[in-house]
Structures are given as C-alpha cells and as structure tokens.
Amino acid sequence: MTLIKSISGIRGTIGGNVGDNLTPIDAVKFAAAYGVWIKQQRNKDNHKVVVGRDARISGKMIQNLVMNTLIGLGIDVVDIGLSTTPTVEVAVPMEQADGGIILTASHNPKQWNALKLLNAKGEFLDGVEGAKILEIAEGNTINFADVDNLGRITKNKAYIDLHIIEVLDLPLVTVKPIEEARFKVVVDGVNSSGGVAIPLLLERLGVDVIKLYCEPNGHFPHNPEPLKEHLTDLSEAVKKHHADFGIVVDPDVDRLAFMDENGDMFGEEYTLVACADYVLSKTPGNTVSNMSSTRALRDITEKHGGSYEASAVGEVNVVKLMKENNVVIGGEGNGGIIYPESHYGRDALVGVALFLSLLAERKMTVSELRKTYPNYFMSKKKIELTPDLDVDAILKTIEVRYQHEQLTTIDGVKIDFPESWVHLRKSNTEPIIRIYTEAKSQNEADALADKFIEEIVDIAKA
Structure with a gap:
C-alpha cells in the first residue's frame, strides 16, 4: 500500500x-x-x-x-x-x-x-x-x-455537455465533413467516465458508435493503462464490427489511443503526432512534448516549418514550456493532447475531434495515415523501487558513464544516440524507475532498454 x-x-x-x-x-x-x-x-x-x-x-x-x-x-x-x-x-x-x-x-x-x-x-x-x-x-x-x-x-x-459544445466550436473541428464521412468507431471506455463522454461527443459528430466497457461502474475490465497488451478485446471488436477504427481512453479521459481498421495499434505515441500534423497544416507554429515522447513529433513539426522542444516529464512542465514558446499544439507521448485553442490541459475529447477532422480531410484509412509518419519504435519498461535503492546515485553513475554522449538531465537522465535514445527517471506517480527507449526497430528499442536495466541492477548491487 x-x-x-x-x-x-x-x-x-x-x-x-x-x-x-x-x-x-x-x-x-x-x-x-x-x-x-x-x-x-x-x-x-x-x-x-x-x-x-x-x-x-x-x-x-x-x-x-x-x-x-x-x-x-x-x-x-x-x-x-x-x-x-x-x-x-x-x-x-x-x-x-x-x-x-x-x-x-x-x-x-x-x-x-x-x-x-x-x-x-x-x-x-x-x-x-x-x-x-x-x-x-x-x-x-x-x-x-x-x-x-x-x-x-x-x-x-451539465459540464460534460458544455465541454462537448466547447470542443465542437473549435475552428479546426470540421463537424460537417466528419458527419458526411459516416465513420463507424468502437469505444473502450474502461468502465469509467470516458464511456459516457466519448460516445456523446462521437454521436454529436454523426459517428456510428459501438460501445465496449462503457458502463461507468469503476470495475475496470482490464489494466486501465491504454497499452497494446491490455486491448485485445478492443482489437477483436474493431474487426468483428468492421469498424473504421477503435478508441480507448484511460479512466479520467486525458490519455487517448487509437486502433486501426485491422485491429492493430495506431501507436499511443502517434496520437499527438497525428493531431499535431493536422493542426500545423492549418496553423503553422511550434510544438512541445516531454522528453519521453517520440522523435516523430519533432520530424512532423520541422516538416511544417516549425521548431520543437522537449520538456521535463509532467503536464505542468509541458504547459510551462508551451507558454514560453507560444506553441500551437503540444502534449505527451502517452496519448495526451494539449491544444491551447481549447485549454492548457491534456484532453482526449479534443484529440478525438481533431483526429476525426484529419481523417475526414485526408480520406484515408487509419492504417494508411499511420504509414505517412516516420516509423519509430518505443520500449517502455520499469524497475520496482525498494526502500534501500538510491535512485539519484544510480542515475548520477549513468550520467558519468555516458558523459561523452548528448545528455539531458533536467528530468532524470536522457541519452540521445544518433539513431536512438534512452530516458531514465523516477516516476512522480508510482514507486518505480521508468526506462523509456526509442529506436528504428522494436528489437533495437527493447534491447536498449534491457541493456540499461542490466546496468541499473549492476550499479545497485555494487
């Protein structure tokens, strides 16, 4: 406990x-x-x-x-x-x-x-x-x-309804083209408030909604973190109903992930990439995400002529840097969309509306859309903390070992290699060390994470 x-x-x-x-x-x-x-x-x-x-x-x-x-x-x-x-x-x-x-x-x-x-x-x-x-x-x-x-x-x-009205009134949310696209979508609301809010929004946009775990009773039917390994039921439902895509949110609806028409993950990291691609195509500017987020956002931002910066992990840190840089869209790679035109907070309702607007405009499937973005692969692992583990000392040892690489130490230690990166940090919300990596293939990302887990274990034993 x-x-x-x-x-x-x-x-x-x-x-x-x-x-x-x-x-x-x-x-x-x-x-x-x-x-x-x-x-x-x-x-x-x-x-x-x-x-x-x-x-x-x-x-x-x-x-x-x-x-x-x-x-x-x-x-x-x-x-x-x-x-x-x-x-x-x-x-x-x-x-x-x-x-x-x-x-x-x-x-x-x-x-x-x-x-x-x-x-x-x-x-x-x-x-x-x-x-x-x-x-x-x-x-x-x-x-x-x-x-x-x-x-x-x-x-x-009335506030869920008022929130939906606010989202629908955003200039970049194209209600009529979305209605005309006649999308069919499966929603996994993990039996929390997203099971109420997301279907209501979609129905207002003329979307045919198939509800999965949308009873707000607090009995989560699977691990509520919206990751691939927890979403086999959503994958099956998307395929069974021949849906255009699937949507999953976390219990408080500030994280958002999509599943394509084949029941494959669009990639939680790519929620922000896709929404940013749409927003930047209409309102060019700069972006911000946290240090544990994909490089793909940087690539898309630069493609649209903007600049990208990374903040320390934590929504408040992302928002602070967004305000300093007059950013048009930002967020976190865990599926958190922060769109200042609405408000400075991660918002899955805003993310859904922007993503639907993008799909209606591009007239392509979700899997086709995903192929238009740079292909990076992430590994997200963790080590449980014990009271005797000196995390700060461990991270300092890693920092010294890799001092000749490109290092960022505003939040744990991030090491940028030419074709990959690793970010090691103590979680703000759980008693764990997070080990996030990104590379050009899943095997490389997993191998890089395993390598640093071994290093951390060896340092802790020394």
Missing part, C-alpha cells in the same frame, strides 16, 4: 494505515491544506472550488470527504459529479472558480485514487505551489470556519 505526495497531487491506495495510504483522514488532511492555499491566493469573502471524479469505486467516498472538508473551511463547492479531468479543467474558468479538484488516479488500477489539484485557470499546480500545500498539510495552520460561515455545495451535471 502506498501514499505518494508530489506536484501531480496526492495519490495512494484505498484502505490501510493513515499516512501510508489514501485513507479518509489523509483525504481530509490534504483537501484542507488545498483549501487553505486557495484562500491565501485571493483575499475575498467567498471562495469557490469545482470538484469532479472519475468512476472509481472509491470516488463517491473520497469526493464527499473532500467537498465537506472544503465547506468546513467556508469554501463553496460546485459538484460536477462523474466527470473527466479535462472537463473539470474547462469548468473552473467557466465557473470563475478559484480552483478545482479531480478525484482520479488516472491510469492506475482500481485500488488507487488521488486528489489532482488545479489553480484558478483550471491548470495543474506547479512545483512551488504543490510544495506549499504539502507544507500546510504537515503544519498546524488550518483554521476551519464557524457555523455561520460554512460553505455550500451546488450540483451542476
């Missing part, structure tokens, strides 16, 4: 001991710290926070704890209920709220949940803000409101 405190929020497993897991007491503690921080940002009489959740089994419990803690601090709460991460992000500025909380552990299994924290712009907190909330949580500075000054909870269940 685990409790992880980071700039990504407060994430942990349900049950167990206080301080070691995401227990009710821990949920209250960190919600209270966030509420204190919210009140510190603006000196006014009334503060407001938007709260939503994915369909996890623990979601209602954690949401009620969080909302009642906030009203205990005198903060008004807008309860948007079952929702998606990007929907909460969109709702915060629409409500003119002071912040937002999403109760979701993203791609983690069902025993996990988390408080993901937003500022008044509906964007994730940065490292300084996150550190301040952790400091408040560990101190004795939380002062609750008296009985005459408690906050109030109001419910608004």
Whole structure:
C-alpha cells in the first residue's frame, strides 16, 4: 500500500494505515491544506472550488470527504459529479472558480485514487505551489470556519455537455465533413467516465458508435493503462464490427489511443503526432512534448516549418514550456493532447475531434495515415523501487558513464544516440524507475532498454 505526495497531487491506495495510504483522514488532511492555499491566493469573502471524479469505486467516498472538508473551511463547492479531468479543467474558468479538484488516479488500477489539484485557470499546480500545500498539510495552520460561515455545495451535471459544445466550436473541428464521412468507431471506455463522454461527443459528430466497457461502474475490465497488451478485446471488436477504427481512453479521459481498421495499434505515441500534423497544416507554429515522447513529433513539426522542444516529464512542465514558446499544439507521448485553442490541459475529447477532422480531410484509412509518419519504435519498461535503492546515485553513475554522449538531465537522465535514445527517471506517480527507449526497430528499442536495466541492477548491487 502506498501514499505518494508530489506536484501531480496526492495519490495512494484505498484502505490501510493513515499516512501510508489514501485513507479518509489523509483525504481530509490534504483537501484542507488545498483549501487553505486557495484562500491565501485571493483575499475575498467567498471562495469557490469545482470538484469532479472519475468512476472509481472509491470516488463517491473520497469526493464527499473532500467537498465537506472544503465547506468546513467556508469554501463553496460546485459538484460536477462523474466527470473527466479535462472537463473539470474547462469548468473552473467557466465557473470563475478559484480552483478545482479531480478525484482520479488516472491510469492506475482500481485500488488507487488521488486528489489532482488545479489553480484558478483550471491548470495543474506547479512545483512551488504543490510544495506549499504539502507544507500546510504537515503544519498546524488550518483554521476551519464557524457555523455561520460554512460553505455550500451546488450540483451542476451539465459540464460534460458544455465541454462537448466547447470542443465542437473549435475552428479546426470540421463537424460537417466528419458527419458526411459516416465513420463507424468502437469505444473502450474502461468502465469509467470516458464511456459516457466519448460516445456523446462521437454521436454529436454523426459517428456510428459501438460501445465496449462503457458502463461507468469503476470495475475496470482490464489494466486501465491504454497499452497494446491490455486491448485485445478492443482489437477483436474493431474487426468483428468492421469498424473504421477503435478508441480507448484511460479512466479520467486525458490519455487517448487509437486502433486501426485491422485491429492493430495506431501507436499511443502517434496520437499527438497525428493531431499535431493536422493542426500545423492549418496553423503553422511550434510544438512541445516531454522528453519521453517520440522523435516523430519533432520530424512532423520541422516538416511544417516549425521548431520543437522537449520538456521535463509532467503536464505542468509541458504547459510551462508551451507558454514560453507560444506553441500551437503540444502534449505527451502517452496519448495526451494539449491544444491551447481549447485549454492548457491534456484532453482526449479534443484529440478525438481533431483526429476525426484529419481523417475526414485526408480520406484515408487509419492504417494508411499511420504509414505517412516516420516509423519509430518505443520500449517502455520499469524497475520496482525498494526502500534501500538510491535512485539519484544510480542515475548520477549513468550520467558519468555516458558523459561523452548528448545528455539531458533536467528530468532524470536522457541519452540521445544518433539513431536512438534512452530516458531514465523516477516516476512522480508510482514507486518505480521508468526506462523509456526509442529506436528504428522494436528489437533495437527493447534491447536498449534491457541493456540499461542490466546496468541499473549492476550499479545497485555494487
């Protein structure tokens, strides 16, 4: 059982001991710290926070704890209920709220949940803000409101619909050509809120939708991370129904992956590549992704006359660099599309709409589209951390060993070789070291990852 405190929020497993897991007491503690921080940002009489959740089994419990803690601090709460991460992000500025909380552990299994924290712009907190909330949580500075000054909870269940309207109103989303294309699509909603939001969006676009695992009951039918090995049922359904393609999202709908008409993965890394190709063809400019994302985005960006830069891993880091570079589209290679024309957050609904617009324009199959992009292969592996493992020392040893290669050390260690790269870093959300590699073939990418796993193990034993 685990409790992880980071700039990504407060994430942990349900049950167990206080301080070691995401227990009710821990949920209250960190919600209270966030509420204190919210009140510190603006000196006014009334503060407001938007709260939503994915369909996890623990979601209602954690949401009620969080909302009642906030009203205990005198903060008004807008309860948007079952929702998606990007929907909460969109709702915060629409409500003119002071912040937002999403109760979701993203791609983690069902025993996990988390408080993901937003500022008044509906964007994730940065490292300084996150550190301040952790400091408040560990101190004795939380002062609750008296009985005459408690906050109030109001419910608004319209925000998924409002979010869809916002997506359909984007200038590059070509509703009529999509309707005329008469696509047939299978959607795997992993029995969470994506099973509600994505079909609703597709139906508004005239798409024939076949639902797979779209009952939002929190019982994930497979590992919720949208990777090839977890999606055999989607592959079979695409082939069985002769669909044009398949769509899969993670439980909170900020990651998006496609499957082609043959039941083969389009490639999670290529979600951003395809959406960027479409956006850059209409609005030339620059792009940003994180250091663990494919080189194909750089290639496509340069093809359209723009420049590409890589940030440290983490949505807040990607967004910061996007703003600095006045980027037209960016995101993360895990299927996260960040389109500033909409908002600065990963959004699978925006990604679906842009991808459909691209397909309607190009008039080609998904497999044909994939062949138009540079072919890179990635390996994504990990090593479980043990308490005695000194990760920083291990990474420093790797850095010294490869000092004559092209190194980037803003987030772990990334080594760029002429035809490949490897990125080694400690995860913000799980007790693991991630080993990501990319090369010109799958065998080369896997071999490179295995080589560095062996090196890490040898260094740890030394």
